[in-house]
Amino acid sequence: MCQQYVYVIYVFSQLTILNDHCNYAHVDVRHSPTPIKKAAVHTKDEFNSKVKTACQEQRTGTVGFKIAKVIVVGDLAVGKTCLINRFCKDAFDKNYKATIGVDFEMERFEVLGVPFSLQLWDTAGQERFKCIASTYYRGAQTIVIVFDVNDVASLGHARQWLEDALKENDPTNVQLFLVGTKKDLSSPAQYSQIEQDAIELAEEIKAEYWALSSLTGENVREFFFRIASLAFEANVLAELEKSGSRHIGDVISEYTAIHC
């Protein structure tokens, strides 16, 4: 299971890590954690003002107790497991061990002072394990479709992965990410070729496009912070919509106190 970290997110571009002894290690992310703008559905790099206000006034209702389900799908050996392991364990294994069925990790965050968790579901890309894995697709708030930037066929299969994942989920209620892995293995010239196709696809399917490397760690943390930020924001907005003008979330300060 994952290490005991709570990632604290105040704004999209400034991140702080809180470990289990409640010591703050500040990580100032100088570069923007937003993806390539033209491929981004969610181009904003600030939280919605309604969300910020709700958090300041502790009106986030049940969001602090929520766990957002994230499913990670894509062809075999594109690097799904390595991506999750780089983020959750800061580890990288160069030997390929196929995921059999599914596996999952929990990651705790604190976003704008509110606890929030992601459940990261790592699924099998191998055909023979696909039917087991697909039974775990249901209830996803975020779908991450992974391809290898050095393998054009894996990008070609992205649409099918999306279709399968959407069979089990409400398309209007999920956030989509298209992620190119193993960027460290491609030259700038090779990469720019596949990038064009990836951006085009991302625009078409309304996904946010990211390219990263689990070997070097490039963009990995930024990517998961982005997922957490957007999932959190969507949850708060949904909660605000549900509650209308009613004041919600009286228990949230107590819950935050337990965590820290």
Ligand SMILES: Nc1nc2c(ncn2[C@@H]2O[C@H](COP(=O)(O)OP(=O)(O)OP(=O)(O)O)[C@@H](O)[C@H]2O)c(=O)[nH]1
């Ligand atoms: N160079 C490099 N190799 C990578 C990277 N990510 C993964 N790999 C390698 O690619 C192979 C497959 O990685 P996995 O993460 O196991 O692939 P997967 O998508 O989980 O595969 P399945 O579980 O079969 O679906 C392994 O040998 C990894 O070491 C990366 O960013 N850079």
Ligand SMILES: [Mg+2]
């Ligand atoms: Mg795997």
